[in-house]
Amino acid sequence: MKNIFLIGFMGSGKSSVGKQLSEGLNCDYIDTDTIIETTHNKTIPEIFAREGEASFRKYESNALHNIPTENCVVSTGGGIVERSSNIDQMVETGIIVYLETDFRTIDKRLQFDTSRPLWRKNKDEKKQLYDRRIHLYQSCAAITVSTDNKLIDDLVFQITSQVANE
Template identity: 40%
Template sequence: MKKVYLIGYMGSGKSAIGKRLSFSTRLPFYDMDTEIEKRLGMTIPEIFEKHGEAYFREKETEFLRTFRNENCIIATGGGVAMRRENRELMRSSGLVFYLNAPFRDIWRRISTDRNRPIVQRSTRIELEQLYNERLPHYLKAAHFKVETENRTLRQVTEYLAFQIGRLKGDI
C-alpha cells in the first residue's frame, strides 16, 4: 500500500474524513494545505495575497513530488486535480478517492469560511461554475468516485476503510 489521496471540491469533506480514516486504518493523516502552510510559514490566505494563486498551485505540485514516501492518507487541496502532472503523481503513487458532494451541500459548508480565499472573492454562481469546471479533472484523477450525499462521515469513512483494506496489496 502506498499513499491514499482524498480529492474533491473545497468543503467536500476531505479533511474531516481523512482524520477519521486515519484513526480507523492506523495510517498517518496529512492535510496538504496545512503542510504547505508549515513549509512556508504562512496561512493559505497569506500565501494567496502575497504570492498569488499560481505560486500556491506550484507549491501543491512540489508537495506531491517531494512529500515523504510512506503509507499515509493525504487530504489534498480542492484545486490540486486541475494539473495533469498532479493527477499523474497521485495516481502513480497511491489510491485516489474523489469525494463527490453536491454543490448545495458544499455551499452550506463553505459560504461563511474566512480561511478560503476563493470563497471570499467569489459569488455563489462563480463558485458553482468552478465546481463544474473541476469535476472532469476529479474524475480523471480518481481511481474511485465516492458519493457522499445522504451519507454520514462515518458511513463514508467505513466505505473508504473497506476499499483500502481490500486493495492493500494491489497498488
C-alpha cells in the same frame, strides 16, 4: 500500504474524513494545505493575497511531490487537479478517492467560511469552477464516494472497505 489520496471540491470533507481514515487505518496523515502553511509559515489566505494563486500552486505541487511514497492518507486541496503532473503522480503512486459532493451541499457547509480564498468569489464563478473541476476529479479517481447526507464515520467505513478491494 499504498498512499490514499482524497480529492474533491472545497468542503467535500477531504480534511475531516482523511484524519479519521488515517486513524482507522493506523497510518500517517498528511494534509497538503497544512504542509504548505507550515513550510511557508503563512496562512493560505495570506499566500493568496501576498503572492497570488500561481505561487500557491507551486507550493502545492512541491508539497505533493515531497510526501512519503507509502503508508499515508493524504488530504489534498480542492485545486490539486489543476496541474496534470499532480494527477499523474497520484495515479502512479496511490489510490485516488473522490469525495463527490453536490454544489448545494458544499454551499451549505461553507456558508460561513472565510479561510478559502476561492470560496470568497461570487456564486456564478464558484459554480463554474465546480463544473470544470468535477470532470477532472471523475477522470482520475479509482474510487468515488458520495458525501451528501453522509456522516463522516460512515464515509470512513465505506472508504476503508472499498480501498481493501483495490
